[in-house]
Amino acid sequence: MVGEDIFTADFKTDPLWWDDVPRPRPPAPPLPSRVDVVVVGSGYAGLNCALVVTRAGRSTLVLEAAEPGYGASTRLAGFIGRFLHYSFGKLTKRFGLQRAVRMFKESGDAHWLLLELIEREQMEVGKLYRGRFTAAHSPQAYEALARNAEEINRHVPFDFAMCPRSEQHREIGTDYYHGGMILHEHGTLQPAKYHQGLLDAVARAGVGIAAMTPVTRITRQADGFAVLTERGTVQARDVVIATNGYANTQPTTPWIRRRIIPIPAYQIATEPLSAALMKQIKPGGRAVIDSKVNIYWDRPSPDDARLIFGARTGDKADDLRVMARRLRELMVEVYPQLSETRLSHVWQGMMGFSFDRLPHIGRTRDGVYYATGFCGSGLPLGTYFGQKIGHRVLDDSQAETAFWNLGFPTWPFYNGNPWFLRPVMAWHDRSDRRGRPGIARAG
Template sequence: MRKDRNIFTGDFMTAPYWWDAAPPESYRDPLPGQADVVIVGSGYCGLSAAIELARNGTDVVVLDAAEIGSGASTRSGGMVSSGQKLVVGGAIKGVPPDLFERLIEDSIASFQHIQDLVGVEKLDADLTISGRFFGAHTPRAYDALRRMGNVLHDKTGVTVHEVPRGRQREVVGSDYYHGGIVIDEYGGLHPGKYHRALRDLAASSGAALRSHARVRRISPSGPGFAVDTSRGVIQASRVVVTTNGYTDEATPDLRRRVVPARSYQIATERLEPDLMAELIPRGRMISDTKRDLFYTRPSPDGTRILFGTRPGIFEVSDEAAAGVLHSRMCEVWPQLAGRRISHVWSGYVGMTFDKTAHMGERDGIVHAVGCNGNGVALMTYLGHQTALKLLGRQNRPCAFDRDAFPSHPLYRGKAWFLPVVGGWYRLRDRMDRLAAMV
């Protein structure tokens, strides 16, 4: 733990900033004995599926091991995008051109879907489409970003602006980066409020939400399944698993295919409007080209900086991570050196070996998992698509619905290799920065 506690506010919390406005909730009513569909996981994906199913007369139950809204959906940075992650994250490599075009098409559809959902349902989610700046951590990375921007424009149709270092302070009040690109079709929302709006909509549509019901086993039973939980057993005709980075031994086959990667974030104390306008002039989302990347944004009310990264190659407590994240935030913005932290938190991102999300069915159990750090719009959309598939109402198959879902022969659910990969990434980032200074 960092000994210098002067970086903490008097009311410092090891809990997501988002929970101040919309904390998780308990739903402790008894479990029903049976249901048409049981959804395991109460994130954006599970709730989105529940809403569509319940509205079409399906008897659906959503289960969570803890409180509803305590998982990664309310621990994210709340950034909203479409198909950019597939290109930026490297998922384009090795994907057949026809499949990649379909993946891009559905990714773009996910971006429109979340905007339509929030608008039509009048959800209190603080959704804004403000754009995103990708900062280059070296001059060479800037050249790569420019090329990537051209690919993004060609493949996804987004509007891309090149930002040379000489004009960088028009976008971000920092000299840390060597220029970058801005993508207009990018936004952010309040993850806590959005989740609360979805769970309220699910409940009002007729879905049953149940918290503190950890699923221990899913077994074939008659024409369906027996879902054995810490609060009892539910007989279900269909089971949908949307546990993402929290996939565990209850679904061992999926556990071998989803890698939980822990990501940490901090929130600053309230900052003056003039300082906020200097740090992020137009309120954009920000990330960079480092392998061990930084991602940051203003809070939806424009009063704080939220900053995320991994504090080291090994997992640490949230409080121990806070000092490291504060130091790294100040590398980007030295202006924040004397400012304190009000919140620190972490959550598990669901990564996959092919860097794309997957929906489908294995051994009769339906799944939609693997957001790869791009889950707000995409997982909402995949939940909706999963429901449409179960209802037989899809216009066409979703591109993320594929039989192939790779694992690794040495992976059984414990990500022993992440420290090795993280250390290598960090070393290469440091070498890149040093080379750029020569």
């Protein structure tokens, strides 16, 4: 019996992914005094931007406050696919049909671009193309998922199949859900391996990365910018901010900080399960996201040995072990078969949400570029908008996107401290429990 002792002897409060890809501790050589482009942040968005501009001949420096990939890009769940936190109807209402179709198509482009990049740069990412099961948390949510998918399919080809509750045991070993939607194009990868693949690609291209170098201020000058860091100042013609959910950790760009809601998210990994138990809970081997606003998600590890489970996004955790216990209770609620299973890892990362739940790419009044607000979907979207912002800096034909300068909303008096997060999450929890459809996302 597991009892109180729910942790393995080697239990860690770091991402499972770091077991295979330990965090690099690079040396900190002196900073160059001038480069063409400074990129702030070394996640998927920053590195993809750096790759594009460097390959076009610009001298580039990535400035990172901690170790390369310290942010969400080595901590996430690793789900890939089309993501937009908008029902197609709402997107159409806000932007009109034509632009909504373009935006939705681009969410697919982001997915295919990511896969192309992985292939072109010959990255080893432990990819699994087994599709995704979007699990409905209520009968109404099931109907809403189907309606949204059919609506999308009328305008953009969308590869989905509905799976009613009576058949869901083919996909998922639980009665917790009310059927769901299978997305065949979706999958999962090992996110830290993808990040390492990017680090290798930028190193081959000749990008400089200055780790442990927090940017403290950016000031406009006649011929570009002075980028002040804790290790000196770098002059740059162009500056790109790619700090997403970590934007408020440094006082660099108040304008962006006022538009990003940093949201903590948590995951646990189980000890290795027997093949029979894994088959019981995941007969289809697919990753699962549910249809709540406060979502639960899970996936098998790349070697199919462990279950990774996430929930309680937005909650506060002073002690990650306490959070691990809470997540485990939810995991067992969904999969009672895991009541005797121990945990080997718990970890946390920051998502960067925008107030309108859309990704944002643009340029501030001062002329600083940004790609941010990926709302928990930055694996494809950070890759895509990182590249797009690189093309904007180059001012070339590949820069075009329907997401350019959408208008980046904030709230009066908001300064980057999301004091409202817990009451808002509690409100969503209540609505989720009542079975309200939540967001009929297309991913």
